[in-house]
Amino acid sequence: MNETHVNMNHFVNLLGIELSAVSMKEKCVSLFGGVVSIFFLIWLTESCLHLEQATAIVASMGASAVLLFGIPHGPLSQPWPLIAGHGFSALIGVICARWLGTSAFSAALAVGVSIGVMHQLRCIHPPGGATALTAVLGGPAIHHLGFGFVLMPVLANGIVMVGIAMAFNFLFGWRRYPAALGKRRPAESVPIPDATHEAILTALRDLDSFVDVSEEDLLKIYQVMRKKGIAISETP
Secondary structure, three states: OOHHHHHHHHHHHHHOOOOOOOOHHHHHHHHHHHHHHHHHHHHHHHHHHOOOHHHHOOOOHHHHHHHHHHOOOOHHHOHHHHHHHHHHHHHHHHHHHHHHOOOHHHHHHHHHHHHHHHHHOOOOOOHHHHHHHHHHHOOHHHHHHOOHHHHHHHHHHHHHHHHHHHHHHHOOOOOOOOHHHHOOOOOOOOOOOOOOHHHHHHHHHHHOOOOOOOHHHHHHHHHHHHHOOOOOOOOO
16 A cells, blocks of 8 residues: 555545445435425425425424435434434524524524533434524524424424334335334344443443444444454554
8 A cells, every 4th residue: 555545545534534335226215315305394394384484494404304314224313313302402592592682602502502402311413403503593584483483393394304204214125214113133143242232331431422323233233243253453
């Protein structure tokens, strides 16, 4: 491996370009899911809630669609993070807007407190930060809704998105939403030495950083590596 290649790999790592082994079929399904979800979200919300377009849809639902249909099995994409993440963030945003106005500090505080609350309540959903920001800086149409913004459109949007994700992903055998629906323990499965629940928790505590992968997926990766005899070595 020449020096140029090493430097290029280092540059790629610095940029955070992810390693992706996703097939083109999966990418197309994700694309189609995003189109279907947002189309039906707009149609159902405007038809059922009879709100103006400016207040019927929370723009951050577009970011949620990326998670729900691009990473349907990820921890950040599951129903509790989506619904609670948006709901609590919206509530915090409305409170900040009412008590502190629509200043830059109020907007920043809304996002920061939302992150802390989502961490504490185990409902981290990145688009929730955008929902909190919308509650503060969304303009008169949003401010006029007051605390009603939390219920409609935010929670209504979230529930509809979860329902669409469940129905859409059910059409594809390798995709299940929520992720718990796809977890089947093989009959021949046996406990994996040195990879217990406690061991994983200890490792995650040592990292002291949120990892966007489920415990089950970590165990699966570890099991596959053991079966294939792949050794884990430290990189210099």
